[in-house]
Each structure stands twice: as structure tokens, then as C-alpha cells.
Amino acid sequence: MPQLDSRIGNFGVQLSSTPRGARLARLLATEQLRAWGLPTGPAAHIVAELATNAVTHGRVAGRDFRLLLYVVGGTLRIEVTDTRGEHRPQPQHPTDDAESGRGLLLIDALADRWGVTEGPAPRKTVWAEVRVSPDPGEPCSGATGGLPQRPRE
Known part of the structure; x- marks a missing residue:
């Protein structure tokens, strides 16, 4: 695994709010992660879900969505x-x-x-963070997106 302690990387692209744009978001993200020497999973799945949500629920005709990836440290x-x-x-x-x-x-x-950041109007940003260089002594804490737990039947 590459040494990421001092690594900083940044990639952004504006894409059409269409199913094709969502697919392209995943492909571009996968290629960028490979170029950085980072594992593609689970990040590629997260990009696919967020991009699909943007074109399904966040679409306004004639307006694009934006994908931004950046890595700081791990x-x-x-x-x-x-x-x-x-x-x-x-x-x-x-x-x-x-x-x-x-x-x-x-x-x-x-x-x-993961979470949601509002603005500037009329925008919103849905973000997610993934450790790509975990501290071996620190257990994964799980997500903190605030989802209510599903009742067990």
C-alpha cells in the first residue's frame, strides 16, 4: 500500500445530470483512484450511489452536477x-x-x-469519507451519517 501520510490529491469534474453522467462519474473516479495508487473499492461504489442520486433526485434540466475527490493524509x-x-x-x-x-x-x-452540506443556494453537497490508510490500532467506527436504525423484526 502506498505511503499516504503526507499525500494530498484533488480531482474535480462537472458532468451532465443524466444516467450517462452518473456512469462517467464512476469511471473517472476509478481511473483517478488508480492514478493515485489507491484502492477503488469502496470509493467507486460510493461515487456511483452519490452520482445516481444526484441525477435521479437532484436533477434540474440544463444543470450539471459536480464530482470532487480529494485525499489528505489517509x-x-x-x-x-x-x-x-x-x-x-x-x-x-x-x-x-x-x-x-x-x-x-x-x-x-x-x-x-458521510453527511450533507447546504449551499450556496440552490446547491447541496452530499459527501462521504473513506479511510484509505487505516491506523492498524484503531477499529473502524462505522459511518456517522445519522441514519435511524431499522427496527429488527
Whole structure:
């Protein structure tokens, strides 16, 4: 694994708010992570979910979304900004046979931390952080996105 203690990297791109733009976000992120010498998982999955949410729930005709990746030390931060600031992500607990509604649950499971930052209007940014150089003495604390726990049946 590469030494990341002093590593700083930054990558940003503006993409169309279409399914093609969401797919391109994942491909570009994967290639950038490889160029930095970082593992692509789970970051590629997080990018895919955030980009899909941006084009599905944050789309405004004629407006793009923005993907930003940056790494500082041992943490990779993924940000996806769209222009529907009034539509905050709403975590769901879908039924077992539901075909959608699991995106934020996946982000919560894969990321060490995640959240939403508002503004400037009309924008919002959904972000997630993943440790890419974990401290071996520190257990993973899990995500802190604030999802309510699903009741066990």
C-alpha cells in the first residue's frame, strides 16, 4: 500500500445530470483512484450511489452536477454537488423485495463518515469519507451519517 501520510490529491469534474453522467462519474473516479495508487473499492461504489442520486433526485434540466475527490493524509473525501438544495437526501428502509431505496444505506455501510452540506443556494453537497490508510490500532467506527436504525423484526 502506498505511503499516504503526507499525500494530498484533488480531482474535480462537472458532468451532465443524466444516467450517462452518473456512469462517467464512476469511471473517472476509478481511473483517478488508480492514478493515485489507491484502492477503488469502496470509493467507486460510493461515487456511483452519490452520482445516481444526484441525477435521479437532484436533477434540474440544463444543470450539471459536480464530482470532487480529494485525499489528505489517509482520508479520501468524495463530494457530489447538485442544484436541488431543497431536496435533502431521505434515508429509507425499503422492503426486502423493493427495487430501489437502498443508496443511502449503502453509503452508510461503506463510508466511515458521510453527511450533507447546504449551499450556496440552490446547491447541496452530499459527501462521504473513506479511510484509505487505516491506523492498524484503531477499529473502524462505522459511518456517522445519522441514519435511524431499522427496527429488527
